[in-house]
Amino acid sequence: MPEGPSILILKELVQPFCGKKILEVTGNTKQSKERLLNCTVRSFKSWGKQFLICFDDFTVRIHLLLFGSYLINETKAAQPRLSLHFENGLINFYACSVKFLEDPLDSIYDWEADILSQHWNPLAAKVKLLKTPSLLVCDALLTQDIFAGSGNIIKNEVLFRERLHPLNKIEDLNVVQLESLIDATRSYAFDFLKWKKNFELKKHWQAHNRTICPRCNIAFKRAYLGKFKRRTFYCSNCQILYNEQ
DNA sequence: CCGGTTGTTCAGCG
DNA sequence: GCGCTGAACAACCG
Numbered sequence: 045m046p047e048g049p050s051i052l053i054l055k056e057l058v059q060p061f062c063g064k065k066i067l068e069v070t071g072n073t074k075q076s077k078e079r080l081l082n083c084t085v086r087s088f089k090s091w092g093k094q095f096l097i098c099f100d101d102f103t104v105r106i107h108l109l110l111f112g113s114y115l116i117n118e119t120k121a122a123q124p125r126l127s128l129h130f131e132n133g134l135i136n137f138y139a140c141s142v143k144f145l146e147d148p149l150d151s152i153y154d155w156e157a158d159i160l161s162q163h164w165n166p167l168a169a170k171v172k173l174l175k176t177p178s179l180l181v182c183d184a185l186l187t188q189d190i191f192a193g194s195g196n197i198i199k200n201e202v203l204f205r206e207r208l209h210p211l212n213k214i215e216d217l218n219v220v221q222l223e224s225l226i227d228a229t230r231s232y233a234f235d236f237l238k239w240k241k242n243f244e245l246k247k248h249w250q251a252h253n254r255t256i257c258p259r260c261n262i263a264f265k266r267a268y269l270g271k272f273k274r275r276t277f278y279c280s281n282c283q284i285l286y287n288e289q
Numbered sequence: 290c291c292g293g294t295t296g297t298t299c300a301g302c303g
Numbered sequence: 304g305c306g307c308t309g310a311a312c313a314a315c316c317g
């Protein structure tokens with residue numbers, strides 16, 4: 045379910061509850077959810093994969109992790125982790141992390157790191173990458189401090205588009221390649237968003253979960269690479285490794 | 290029915 | 304304190 049673009053869709057869908065008071069709170073979260081009763085939602089925000097429900101003096105952070113899901117004005121058999129009831133409907137969150145944030149969001153989040161934000165700052169991303177020259181590109185695209193909202197699908201698709209082998213180090217890319225990688229990540233995230241809204245995301249996957257490279261017609265390599273050891277699909281022919289040591 | 294996964298955190302260890 | 308590893312969490316699909 046949840047890479048950054050999916051959280052943006054969630055944020056859009058809950059807008060009818062912005063400014064509304066919470067009339068009932070249920071769910072199996074261990075957090076003190078009673079606190080939310082009679083509170084008015086001031087805004088919904090997001091940072092990368094994190095969904096933020098903002099109140100006057102605190103924020104609820106929802107992270108869907110790998111298996112989390114939500115339903116709006118619907119229920120299913122599973123017990124919700126957190127359920128918020130409003131006069132005009134309800135939001136159910138399942139299998140997610142729920143956390144109260146007490147500090148101002150500006151002190152917690154670097155909005156410029158969110159690949160989907162209007163505050164996204166590609167130059168800041170470049171500076172961060174240049175400070176971690178030995179970082180593998182496959183790991184860089186999963187590092188939330190640099191590319192908040194990017195996940196394993198975005199990683200595989202961006203590396204394919206950029207014709208970069210996942211085991212390249214940042215220091216082995218020239219500045220043009222580095223800037224192109226940064227721009228391509230944001231650009232693919234918005235393609236992801238558009239396709240996801242149209243329920244056609246998978247149809248557009250070129251590398252992720254694919255077996256044959258659409259450019260070369262040879263078999264994709266499939267391996268668990270980098271410090272994150274996430275599933276990586278790549279073409280050993282057209283995704284180039286610039287420094288094989 | 291089992292294996293696998295669009296993710297993160299934490300304990301334990303060297 | 305750091306980096307690394309493994310475990311834990313947990314739901315749905317094929």
